[in-house]
Each structure stands twice: as C-alpha cells, then as structure tokens.
Amino acid sequence: MRRADRLFLIIHALRGRRTALPARGLAETLGVSLRTIYRDVADLQRSGVPIEGEAGVGYMLRKGADIPPLMFTADELEALVVGTRFVRAFGGERLGRAASAALLKINAVLPPELRERGRRTRIFAPELDDRIEASGVIDRLHAAIEARAVLRLEYRDKDDATTTREVEPLCLSFWGGTWTLGAWCRLRRDFRSFRPDRIAAFEATGEMFEDDAKRGLDAYLRKVGADPGAID
Known part of the structure; x- marks a missing residue:
C-alpha cells in the first residue's frame, strides 16, 4: 500500500469516532507495524491534522474538528484544476474522462470559496479535434x-x-x-x-x-x- 493511501485511510478511520482508536487496531487493519502507525500519526499531526492521543492509549480527532475526506490549499486546488484541463486536452479520451470525474468528486467535498478559486483560474488547455x-x-x-x-x-x-x-x-x-x-x-x-x-x-x-x-x-x-x- 502506498504511504499516501495509508495516511488517507488513517484519517478516514478516525473521522466521526467518539472513542480513541488503538494504534494496534490501525496497524492490524492496514497490515503495517505499530512503529509505522506511530510515525504516520506524528507526520499527520505535524501537517496540521488535529489528531489527539498517544501511543498505548489510542487516537481520535479533536472534538469539534471537521476533517473532509480531502484537504487542499487554494494553490493545490488550482493545480488540480489546471492539471485536469491538461489531462483532458492531452491525456487521451480515457484519462480525460477520469480526470473530469475525479474533479467532480473533489469539488463535492470542497467549501464554496475553494470551489470558486478553482473556477477562477485563467490557465486553459483547449481541446481540439485535429490533434493526435x-x-x-x-x-x-x-x-x-x-x-x-x-x-x-x-x-x-x-x-x-x-x-x-x-x-x-x-x-x-x-x-x-x-x-x-x-x-x-x-x-x-x-x-x-x-x-x-x-x-x-x-x-x-x-x-x-x-x-x-x-x-x-x-x-x-x-x-x-x-x-x-x-x-x-
């Protein structure tokens, strides 16, 4: 499993919980060592994800924290929008359709101000019928x-x-x-x-x-x- 996927699954597992989730349970579910879970949680905390708890006790999201499935800065979102436009124009039909579908899913979990930031970007990649x-x-x-x-x-x-x-x-x-x-x-x-x-x-x-x-x-x-x- 890729590390990025593992970090996403850790956040997903903690969302909505009212009690702490033991690190051992996370390790068994993801098929990794306890040391890997401790390191991943520490990295997430340093990145600003409001995870509370400690080794031997368990972890949970800070009370009142609202963590959407995907978290992007305004610049990261704009990069995704521009990247999607380039994939649609130059990546072939199959990846173009997939890029459009992915952006729809991303927009579905974004707050309105970030969705608007993505729409405002002025970098375009026109799709032309006479290209390879x-x-x-x-x-x-x-x-x-x-x-x-x-x-x-x-x-x-x-x-x-x-x-x-x-x-x-x-x-x-x-x-x-x-x-x-x-x-x-x-x-x-x-x-x-x-x-x-x-x-x-x-x-x-x-x-x-x-x-x-x-x-x-x-x-x-x-x-x-x-x-x-x-x-x-």
Missing part, C-alpha cells in the same frame, strides 16, 4: 503499455522512409507539443523513442513481454538521462 490525442492513438498505446503487449509498428522516419518494428512499449512522454513512445526495439536491440505521429499503423502481435531489468522502464529512463527514482 483525439484520434485514439494515445489511448491505444497507453493500453498496450499497461498490458505489456508487444507491438508491430509501421514507422516513418524523418526522411519518410518506412520500417517495420516489433517493440516492447514502456512509457509515453509529452514534450509540450510532441509525444514520444519509449520502447525496447527488437530490430535495433536497443531502446528507441518513437513519435506517435510518425506511426503509420500498429497492431498487437498477441505476445506479452516480461518485465526485464536490462530493457525495462528504469533502464530506458537511465538511457535517456532521467533518474528513475525522481519519476513520480
């Missing part, structure tokens, strides 16, 4: 990455020469106008970055590839000069 994101290509490539499906590409280079490649797709990157598909190319036996707008056609071969340390995502990121540990 509207063609379904990004969605199909994304699905192949998630499924670890080997793809057969008909790929045009900068001189318009076409080659057939079998690739193991690893990631999609957006460079502010251009997408690239990071992949292991079986023809070149090396990593390559393919531009989706130069893929004339592609299909799944029916073969699935295994995660491999030598030609997987982390190795690709190191090859292109990125730190795998810094990628969120």
